[in-house]
Amino acid sequence: MSARVQLASAAGAILSLPARLIEPAMSGIQRGVGIKRMPWVFLLPNLVAVILFALLPVFINVFYSMSGSDRLFPWDRPFVGGANYQSLLDCTNYLDPSTCSRDLFWRALGNTMVFVPVQVICMIAIALLTAICLNRDIVGRGFFRGIFFFPVMLSPVVVALTWQWILQRNGALNGLISAAGLTPVNWLIFPNTAFFWSVFVTVWAHMGFYTIILLAGLQAIPRDVYEAAKMDSASPWRVFTRITLPLLKPVMLVVFILAVIRSVQTFDELYVLTGGGPGSATMLMVQYIYEVGFAAQPRNFGLAAAASLFLGLALLIFTGIQMRISRGGNND
Amino acid sequence: MTDLSQAKPGLSIVEFATRRRGRKRLDWTDWLTYLYLFLGLVVMFTPVLWVAISSFKTPANLTEFPPTLLPYANQTAVVEGHDEPLPLFDVVGEDGESRRLAQLRRVGIQAQMVDPANPEERIVVPVGDATPVRQLYLATENYTNLLTSSGGQIWRYLFNSLFITVVATAITLVMNSMAAFALSKYRFRGSNIALVSILATLMIPATVVLVPTYMIVAQLGLVGNLWGVILPTVATPTGVFLLRQYMLTIPDELIEAARMDHASEWRIFWRIILPLSSPALAVVAIFSILSRWNDFLLPLVVLTRRESYTLQLALASFQTEYGVRYEILLAMTTLTALPLAFAFIFLQRYITSGIASTGIK
Amino acid sequence: MANLTLQNVKKSFGAVEVIPGVDLEITDGEFVVFVGPSGCGKSTLLRLIAGLEDVSDGDIRIDNASVVDVPAADRGVAMVFQSYALYPHMTVRENLSFGLENIRMDKAEINRRVSDAARLLQIEQLLERRPKQLSGGQRQRVAIGRAITRDPKIFLFDEPLSNLDAELRVLMRVEITKLRERLGNTMIYVTHDQIEAMTMADKIVVLRKGIIEQVGAPLELYNHPRNLFVAGFIGSPRMNFVEGKVSAVAPGQVVFEAPGLPPLTLPGALAQSMEAAPATLGIRPEDFVVSRDAGAGWPVTVGVAEQYGANSYLHCTLAGEVPILVHEAGQSLARRGDVLYLAPRENHWHLFGAGGAAIERQA
DSSP, rough: OHHHHHHHHHHHHHIIIIIIIIIHHHHHHHHOOOGHHHHHHHHHHHHHHHHHIIHHHHHHHHHHTTTOOSSSGGGGGGGGGGHHHHHHHHHHHHGGGGBTTTTTHHHHHHHHHHHHHHHHHHHHHHHHHHHHEEEEEEETHHHHHHHGGGGGGGGGGHHHHHHHHHHHTTSSSHHHHTTOOOOOTTTTTTTHHHHHHHHHHHHHHHHHHHHHHHHHHHSOOOOOHHHHHHTTTTHHHHIIIIIIIHHHHHHHHHHHHHHHEEEEEHOOOHHTTTTSSSSTOOOOOHHHHHIIIIIIIOHHHHHHHHHHHHHHHHHHHHHHHHHHHHHHHOOO | HHHHHOTTTOOHHHHHHHHHHHHHHHHHHHHHHHHHHHHHHHHHHHHHHHOOOTTSOHHHHHSSOOSSSOEEEEEOOOTOSSOOOOOEEEOOTTTTEEEEEEEEEEEEEEEEEETTEEEEEEEEEEEGEEOEEEEEEEOOOHHHHHHHHHHHHHHHHHHHHHHHHHHHHHHEEEEHHHHHHHHHHHHOOTTHHHHHHHHHHGSTTTTHHHHHHHHHHHOOOOOOTTHHHHHGSOOOOOHHHHHHHHHHHHOOOOOOOOHTTTOOHHHIIIIIHHHHTTTHHHHHHHHHHHHHHOHHHHHHOOOOOGGOOOOHHHHHHHHHHTOOOOOHHHHHHHHHHHHHHHHHHHHHHHHHHHHHHHOOO | OOOOEEEEEEEEEETTEEEEEEEEEEEEEEEEEESHHHHHHHHHHHHHHTSSOOOOOEEETTTEETTTTTTTGGTTTEEEETTTOOOTSSHOOOOHHHHHHHHTOHHHHHHHHHHHHHHHHEEEEEEEHHHHGGHHHHHHHHHHHHHHTOOOEEEEEESSSTSSSHHHHHHHHHHHHHHHHHOOOOEEESSOOHHEEEEEEEEEEHHHHHHTEEEHHHHHHHSSOHHHHHHHHHHOOOOOOEEEEEEEEETTEEEEEEEOOEEEEEEEBSSSOOEEEEEEEEEEEGEEESSTTTSSEEEEEEEEEEOOOEEEEEEEETTTEEEEEEESOOOOOTTOOOOEEEEOTTTEEEOOTTSSSSEOOOO
């Protein structure tokens, strides 16, 4: 299909969608199936897409993780049972990734387990601070809200390239540092600084999203509660800890769950910013899955599927615990 | 006030102190707030501004360290007997007098220069005595080079990104709102199962099912095809959820009235429900446009052919290919971010309120 | 214009039986009001007639043709919804014409009908506005107008005035009555407000828990309630009730006894003689003979005297616990703490047996 034909067909389809094609067709369908079955007709397209691209893949993934070879289609793949899992978990000493047969998996796992809590806690703390500042009676609130939010709109690639440009050896940050009389640092070359900037850049890019949610949560707290607290001569700190935080708890939980799920899935920014390097210092689980399943030759789909099921299971357990906690919290 | 504090025996000294400070809080907490917000302004905004400024620098200007704040270029002059324009330098002579000379070539710490007014005479000057004559210069050729280089490939990438964004968003809106309509306005057996199975996919991160998704795309023969990126992303559970929640607030009586008005179910959907859901549709559209335009991992895996690259893929691949040509990379980064920056300026209120409402629910 | 017949109509939602079986006959051109407390199934019954809900059992016939399998749009009925259900994104004109466009009616005919309805309801100057720009009363008119353009056999009104303020409600009540006289269609009107029922209906259907308690003309229900429920529901302020027993029934003389009170002889006679039995006596506030002389009836103590100017309502207590409301025409002289003596007017009392059914008086 050439580009022009694709464009023309899409535009034509969109324009004639409403009146010409669909309405008579749908009326015909309604006559055919009866009004009772119409909801299924409305559901059908979405349901097909959901089954095909979300539910079915979960089951196929399970099979992938239990089959070998670099063949893509399930029917070409020999069943190997738990070999992929065994290979992932095969270590002589679990405290030392280099003794594992898949040492990169363990390094990625370790990195993720450090990255996620650090990134989530930093991000929510900063987002909350920002939301509180934006919730005050300040001049230019809309402007500042926009400033803190706009990186959310940037694509991960743009974010990564922007910061790469600033952090590079001859970049703006080193320019400032040398102007201050200090020694420039090659930020992305050393594991520790690279990890720090990985956290910093992902927080920079995503905190605006959570700031907006928290800000909405703050604004949903009725004003008269604060006024009552003022009448009770509560200090600002007490107002914050005894009124704002408890009333913000449901929103905080939503933010927390969303932030963890997304943090675990971090890939694009770091793939472009550090490429997982130096060495494997900033390689997280999703990048490991990508490297094993798609970048490496031969492609090891089985291992990638096993690792991703591992990731999915961890997320499921985490969300389950969170739900349990939040439900318990709602009861009191 | 004092009576009240005395009446409360539990009031500690610390609380008393903070309360005293609390009276003055209008001053210092406001100061802290503004300080924080301006710090935020610098941290959030300057990196992007810096990239935009840098994208207008010449290659020579870009490699300077420390970097210049604004884009500068060496002033040049056309000197008789030389085809290329020559860079101009201000040279302080032994007599302490400054002269403006054009540099021919540099040899070690010496430079050969000529006086543009007297091109026959060559002067040898120590490099340390010469400072380049510079002027503000916007290197727009970075952009023109980018747009014309390699046969205008960038237009191809732009088209691909636009096509994916527009088509996927259109399909998402129609499909999600149809499903949301069914799930909000009909009582039928199986509606709960359908709702749960759609919402359950919220829990399945796209990365977890990357391999089988790729396999299904391959099975459909869509590897390297833009539809291979569009189809897996159209059935967004958040879209269905958001629209359903909104449609639940539309009174059922409207639908009953329309039904008594001889409207077919599709007509009720298209003429009554869709127009009334436009605020929610706008939010879903914005989310869809944002995520389709910025998508990276799925296109990276599915769009294997160069001519099917999106802007994001091309940008990422430029990083390795044009690693040394920062001016092109920066120009493209700026260009890629530009459409969304504009969209954001116009739609900020919609976007933020949309995110706030989904987050709260 | 049409007859409507309900035959043993039943409706359940899951295990909950909302309407256990209703039989009703409505003749052409009647204005019928379904009235009852909330949750009595009156709206459900209306929605069954409209075709918005499917009957679980039984038959609905319009002009002797069963319509239970006919979709709502094709039953020839039009509905005015409680919330008006105007399409908010369409102008008044579009609201009126949407249904006619859906059946591909000729443009000229649509315009004619829309302008006729608009003239009838005096909303011609509002045709290009959207519902948001209209007042409550104007929206109400548009909603009625939408029903009129469809030229239905039967109009259905689902609590149409409940969203209006008190003053406007009185106004619209009169308007709907006038409209009905001009159109002459069969109309079914659902309300929980018994005043609306009394003032508008040819025939009132009192419903409770999905069962028809009584059907009849307004004053027939008022004067001869068939049971305790109808007696309590119809009439405002409410009928007074005193529990006790009928002690002796000689021809032409009924004696009612309540604990702690002297026996009261009720002026009038019962249709049939009966044994002494527990019963409830009901007397409307305006049906007392009030006296300040001891021995002229039951003694009551005045608590609050409400002076309306033209009328007075005395909130009294009987034997220290039973509340009794007494209506006096004009301005009352009674004050808090006064003791009055009450007796029912002749043939203006109601007796109800232990099951709540009325014990009929001699006509």
